[in-house]
Amino acid sequence: MATIKEVSLLARVSPATVSRVLNGTTPVASATRVRVLEAVEALQYKPNAFARGLATNRSGGIGVTVNAVSSPFFGAFVAGVEQVLRPAGIHLMLSSGFADLANERESIEFLLERRCDGLIVQAERLDDGFLVDLVRGPTPVVIFGRRIAEIADACVVTDNELGGRLATAHLLDHGHRRIGHVTGPLAFPDARARLHGYRRALEGAGVAYDERYVVESTFDEEGGAQAAVRLLERAPELTALFLSNDQMAAGAMRALRERAIEIPTDLSIVGYDDVFLARYLTPALTTIRQPLVDMGRTAAHLLLGRLGHIGEEVVHRFDPELVERQTVARVAA
Amino acid sequence: MATIKEVSLLARVSPATVSRVLNGTTPVASATRVRVLEAVEALQYKPNAFARGLATNRSGGIGVTVNAVSSPFFGAFVAGVEQVLRPAGIHLMLSSGFADLANERESIEFLLERRCDGLIVQAERLDDGFLVDLVRGPTPVVIFGRRIAEIADACVVTDNELGGRLATAHLLDHGHRRIGHVTGPLAFPDARARLHGYRRALEGAGVAYDERYVVESTFDEEGGAQAAVRLLERAPELTALFLSNDQMAAGAMRALRERAIEIPTDLSIVGYDDVFLARYLTPALTTIRQPLVDMGRTAAHLLLGRLGHIGEEVVHRFDPELVERQTVARVAA
DNA sequence: TTGTAGGCGTTATCAC
């Protein structure tokens, strides 16, 4: 692969001049400029990013770690990030953490070693302390999906408690009083916040919080299916279920259908996330939407600001909103 | 950030020795080795990937471009790639092409500039010539999802014609004779191949191919919905529809339900891809599955082979298979 | 406007 020196030879100028033409750092006489460009074209010259990075100490790319690039949930977020970074001429280096501590750490180190100019991090397992250190380190970092008090202005989050309240309030509004809740693993702050919102909404409406109506499970279909069944066996008087994400809701719907429980006639259901599949379920799932694309855009803007680009004013906390579809019915009188 | 020199100073050895310890290239006395490791730890030293890349001319990562990282379809593929590359200590640099010519080209150039050790490319718009040149260039490249004769052994594909035949044969087996087909944009070889398979299956069963039963559309829900409606207006005698992908099928199902057409009673439907959502549709969609994860794994193995790792024998062309669910009924007598 | 020269942090090739 051609080097800047070969180009300079062919164009009969110094390497420095080639560099100047390519980077536009200093004016260059248009005649020489043309010669250089021609030589570049002729040699199919592409600057060596290593050498450039070594010289400038910048990579021209920013790193993004999310739990799983392949998940539709994070996909939407990444799409938002890409929307604003592309036009700014910044490229993305993606890396999946797969909800594994070692993986998450490695991913970040990998990106850091490549001297990413900045980092957008969504991590499930890494502890707050690690992230605080990261944010306070030399590389600009934005955290997605987790609010850490010490570094709140580097975090982009939605208000999960509000989301839990919205979901529950929606059911209360439809006359439900015996509302079950399937939480995600309570090790996750998101799951805890949603549970908390559920509880607050209940108590705000004068409905006593009942432990028997709550069960913890995993954030997947199987988790939703099993928990829903268990909950209904334990408390058949339930008229509605709020599940901590859409996959769980999908699993619950399947399991309940197999048991001839009609939705929403016999039981109302609300999910969380408004994942792609929510609208395809039958009946279509009423759920809580997080503005993921917007959040991605915001995270990118925030990072851009930290990178010294002219910043925009930026919202750090987004409000989730209810998406009403077909899984909630007014409770039978 | 600490450099190798600082480490060498602290450990009271030469930079060369530090390098040796870290890379295990040459035996080092265990006493010095320990001193080095301690210094590395103390200084939190991380090798600078730029400098290393410059010296070795390798990046330790391979590049992947797909149409959209965020799509579940490509997500599965990328997951497969990651499964085999991770254990090999190779990292991924992802970049989305977004079915845009300039973007696709830029993505590849970006990855090439970073001196990726290898490339896995899925491209919608780039022409064959470009890809042939790319594969014949200095960097090892594997092409996913397109078979180009001149470089067939660098391509990992499924047999789309076979897929088209399978889908159509399944409908024929259920007694259908008047089968419509909604193709994707015929500019895409995949769409053409599926159409071709459809036609061959028909003719193989002694059913004349009828142009009126075929309509071209876009690879999304709207495309599927509109095309299905148009097709049925034009040819209400149709008893079955084969759509060129699942999104289209989903759109068609929605549109038809709105028109009170019962599936599969009134009309049978087969999709293509077995995307995540296929099983969530109601009724669940009968479709053609491509073994995406396996294909990702294969692409990675293939690339590893080209990178000089011990290669495995590798299949280049995968057979799609029918996934029977609930959208196909035996035709009414 | 252009050229020269030094340095960025590693690895690799020699010697010792």
Place this chain on the structure above:
DNA sequence: GTGATAACGCCTACAA
């Protein structure tokens, strides 16, 4: 087993 030293390809003062 270890230490100098010369690349690797680019950028950026500084000079001219």
